[in-house]
Amino acid sequence: MRRLNSRLRSRFTALACAVVLLVPAAPRPAQAQNQLPTLGDPAGEDLGVGTERKLGDEIMREIRADPDYADDPVLLEYLRSIWEPLLASSRSRGNISPEIDQRYAWEPFLVRDKSVNAFALPGGYVGVNLGMIAMTSTRDELASVLGHEMSHITQRHIARSIANSKRQSLLSLAALVAGIVAATRAGQNSQGDAAMAAVVGSQAIGAQGQLNFSRDMEREADRVGFGVMTGAGFAPNGMVAMFEKLDVSTRLNDSGGFPYLRSHPLTSERIGEARGRLGTVAPPPAVGVLEHTLAQARARVLMDTRFDALRRWQALDGDRVASSVPDKLANAYESALASTLLRDWSRADASIAAAQALLRTPEAQKDPKIDARSERALALLQAQSLLARNEPAKAVAALQPYAKDNSRPVLLLESQAALALAPAGVSTDPTLQQRAADLQTWVATHPLDSLAWTALGQTQERLGQPLRAIRADAESRVALGDLNGAADRLRAGQRRARSFGAGDFIDVSVIDARLRDVEILRKQSEADQKQFR
Numbered sequence: 001m002r003r004l005n006s007r008l009r010s011r012f013t014a015l016a017c018a019v020v021l022l023v024p025a026a027p028r029p030a031q032a033q034n035q036l037p038t039l040g041d042p043a044g045e046d047l048g049v050g051t052e053r054k055l056g057d058e059i060m061r062e063i064r065a066d067p068d069y070a071d072d073p074v075l076l077e078y079l080r081s082i083w084e085p086l087l088a089s090s091r092s093r094g095n096i097s098p099e100i101d102q103r104y105a106w107e108p109f110l111v112r113d114k115s116v117n118a119f120a121l122p123g124g125y126v127g128v129n130l131g132m133i134a135m136t137s138t139r140d141e142l143a144s145v146l147g148h149e150m151s152h153i154t155q156r157h158i159a160r161s162i163a164n165s166k167r168q169s170l171l172s173l174a175a176l177v178a179g180i181v182a183a184t185r186a187g188q189n190s191q192g193d194a195a196m197a198a199v200v201g202s203q204a205i206g207a208q209g210q211l212n213f214s215r216d217m218e219r220e221a222d223r224v225g226f227g228v229m230t231g232a233g234f235a236p237n238g239m240v241a242m243f244e245k246l247d248v249s250t251r252l253n254d255s256g257g258f259p260y261l262r263s264h265p266l267t268s269e270r271i272g273e274a275r276g277r278l279g280t281v282a283p284p285p286a287v288g289v290l291e292h293t294l295a296q297a298r299a300r301v302l303m304d305t306r307f308d309a310l311r312r313w314q315a316l317d318g319d320r321v322a323s324s325v326p327d328k329l330a331n332a333y334e335s336a337l338a339s340t341l342l343r344d345w346s347r348a349d350a351s352i353a354a355a356q357a358l359l360r361t362p363e364a365q366k367d368p369k370i371d372a373r374s375e376r377a378l379a380l381l382q383a384q385s386l387l388a389r390n391e392p393a394k395a396v397a398a399l400q401p402y403a404k405d406n407s408r409p410v411l412l413l414e415s416q417a418a419l420a421l422a423p424a425g426v427s428t429d430p431t432l433q434q435r436a437a438d439l440q441t442w443v444a445t446h447p448l449d450s451l452a453w454t455a456l457g458q459t460q461e462r463l464g465q466p467l468r469a470i471r472a473d474a475e476s477r478v479a480l481g482d483l484n485g486a487a488d489r490l491r492a493g494q495r496r497a498r499s500f501g502a503g504d505f506i507d508v509s510v511i512d513a514r515l516r517d518v519e520i521l522r523k524q525s526e527a528d529q530k531q532f533r
């Protein structure tokens with residue numbers, strides 16, 4: 001099982017490049033806007049926007065079903081807080097045509113993997129490994145990576161790569177992906193080169209020359225991405241800092257842990273160009289430094305939650321080397337989260353208290369970089385820790401200052417607390433009813449939020465609404481791409497309604513209607529898969 005997971009995980013690092021070789025070129029959509037692709041781009045050879053989105057959706061269906069698809073509400077919220085301004089900047093610069101604006105997903109997601117990687121997928125998805133967040137020390141560095149990947153999407157590099165590799169398009173997706181999985185996994189272990197050599201000659205390696213975007217595309221993504229990130233207010237030196245960091249890592253490392261370097265070879269030219277752009281934009285004041293420190297710390301712990309790794313993070317509560325506030329804060333957060341996952345409550349509490357005290361030190365307070373977001377990040381960790389040891393009332397108290405912030409992490413933690421606090425058995429608890437209403441409102445605008453649907457289902461079950469709970473459970477499976485599982489749940493709902501007369505007329509109708517929808521989705525998905533294979 002574990003082996004299968006690691007195969008799939010490896011696939012994440014390769015799919016972005018892999019799939020672009022396989023899809024027959026479709027008629028190209030009309031060009032719009034001034035800032036659209038500037039590279040050679042002969043008419044009539046692009047992949048259609050709609051087809052590309054479908055391909056991306058099919059890939060995402062597989063990814064969402066993998067245990068290493070990391071839906072951590074806290075880190076995902078942080079990632080989005082950088083992604084959204086970049087997207088707005090991209091739009092305002094005219095990089096996004098109305099067609100792709102509407103039809104692409106524009107969705108960043110996280111992968112639980114400690115290797116350093118970020119990648120664009122067809123249809124507007126961008127994956128970011130936790131290892132990438134763990135290595136960035138400022139939000140500007142992370143923004144430079146996201147801006148670059150976003151620009152691969154806005155410049156339609158994937159579609160153009162497909163057009164440029166027509167001769168490869170007859171290979172089957174399955175064979176190619178299998179080969180690339182092997183190649184990627186080989187690259188992640190110590191005997192990388194030998195293993196790589198072993199698969200040379202396979203179809204995957206035969207296509208190796210096409211795996212990555214062209215050098216011109218990389219330069220274009222650097223240039224456009226730089227404009228996007230500075231336009232969004234991020235510090236321009238974020239990109240140079242990121243390149244320099246990757247450059248040092250290349251020398252220290254055989255790049256096995258840095259798939260990003262394999263798909264984005266660092267050349268002195270790229271670094272030079274990034275430096276050259278620095279003078280063109282005035283640096284904004286640094287913001288969000290401590291908030292980034294906390295996100296980085298969280299990514300470090302969550303990217304590898306095996307016992308030994310957690311023990312190492314936990315031991316940082318005894319570290320006496322760190323001297324700066326950010327370093328000490330990172331240590332405290334890492335130790336607190338690791339202790340929570342190790343269920344060592346007293347050490348978790350001590351580290352949370354240490355982190356809170358650090359935010360109140362004169363050094364942190366006089367630093368203009370401190371912001372309320374850092375305190376909130378600590379409160380979320382504290383609530384998570386308290387819920388893990390079944391102290392929901394204290395968790396609610398920790399979340400109290402943020403109870404009205406309408407955010408996903410707070411909503412999910414509060415719902416968990418309400419479930420734990422409600423009396424046993426079927427309940428009419430008003431707080432539980434309120435949480436059900438909040439979650440219902442949330443999923444109405446975020447229908448693919450699997451965790452929210454799961455929480456809603458659990459809440460409705462406790463409120464004595466079994467059919468609604470079954471429907472919510474089914475929706476959580478739809479969100480994870482498990483259409484068969486969803487259909488099974490909905491059918492179970494129908495049986496239950498028939499045999500026990502459970503639910504009112506509306507609940508039963510909703511189940512029937514959703515089952516029809518899911519069947520249509522499933523047929524559509526099967527047809528799409530055939531088209532891509």
Ligand SMILES: [Zn+2]
Nearest residue numbers: 152218221264
């Ligand atoms: Zn790139």
